Amino acid sequence: MIQNQDLTLPSVVVFGVGAQRGIGAAVCRRFAQEGLKVHVVGRTATKVDRVTTEIINLGGQAISHCINIENQAEVKALFDSIHQERVEAVIHNVGGNIPSIFLKTTAGFFNKMWKSTFSSAYIVSQYSLNVFQHQQNGTLIFTGASASMRGKPYFAAFTMGKSALRNYALNLAKIYKPLNIHIAHVVIDGMVDGDRVNQAVLGFGRLLRLTRGTGGLNIDAIAENYWMLYQQKKELWTHELDLRPYQEKF
Template identity: 40%
Template sequence: MKRNSAMVIGVGAELGLGAALCRKIAANGYHVIVAGRTQAKLDAVTKHIAGRGESAESFAMDGASEADVMRLFDKAMSPPDDIDVPSLVVYNVGNNRYVPFCDLTQEQMEDFLRSGPVGGFLVGREAARRLAPLGRGTVIFTGASASLRGKPGFAHFAAAKAGLRMVAQSMAREFGPLGLHVAHVVIDGGIDGERLRNARPQAATERGENGLLNVDAIAEAYWQIHLQHPSAWTHEIDLRPFKEPF
């Protein structure tokens, strides 16, 4: 039998959501294409997975580049004889930082939109073109609380995440009836990963035990979405620490 395969776009540090998703998927017997901007970080993730006797490969790319996205899908849809074409695609690209509205530049806004709805559209379009005709597959987009509301100093982030959410909704309504499961995950709270630990080392202490989202727990939720029976699909879920106000 051929090994199942998946791709995760937006993988960075080993202590991050993208890497946790790759580990979770690989642990369930899938070959994982680990895609992101920085080759060294990708290689660290694939090396860890290979060290557990599991299967992964790196693919350096810009998730908002049409040419790069096309290259990724061309590769994934022409796998070796012992690997099947992907049945799971995760778009996990994104960044976040505070910028006062009056200081926000056009370049900054466009950069956030590229990583949000533009990149999500490119990945989603290729997934729909190539997987929907097969009548199967799962595409999951990583959202945030900003997908639902804009806070002061985060107009750029909210615009990007809200736009990505609309791409996911439109895809789900068009391609769900064709057998392609499209889901959007709202991450509401701080993720206990390298980015937050570097930016705010005191965050874990301030929030207390389980006050930040555990990356492996998030990855488990994504995996369960992929496993859902087509008679009971989820399109959108929100994940937050038990003590996070909402």
């Protein structure tokens, strides 16, 4: 674990941090830029440590946590370790987009995708909302996808989890808004200009992103919108935000 810790600082917990050029890492950097301590959470130690080190080198406060976000005991242990802090926001940015042919898809694959796209969000939200209720405020943001709104061929398993997450998040928003807890669901509607896409299939992902004519969603612009959601006043809270490349035709 790499850390640079000040218990007096308000903090944000970002789940699902991977590559330095990814949504999770960009969100970590954006919140750290504003002086919040960032808990950088992912399943690969080298990746979360790299993001944490980058933030610390830029003068920010960050702590890396390598856990299995689908494991309730590990998520609980993380929240137990920060119980003395004032957690301002929690970001759930988990769930890989993996295609499969429906009639050749095993039940095991469906279960794996369900745990990644939905169950992990359920676990994270339970512990987050316990903290926020005690504090009487907080912001919880879920990362969605095009699949949250509509299914596409070969992505039935991914759509199943992401569409469930969307309905779950919007339901939580109604329940917890009167308790001064802001819950938002962000639809990332398009290919992201990040390492996951650009390095996919020996670089074919980058070629596909460029040839679609949209250029992909900029990760720093996405992070800016997460920061905007966190800053919103309760008089006008956004509970769902749809982000897509400006060149895309509706």
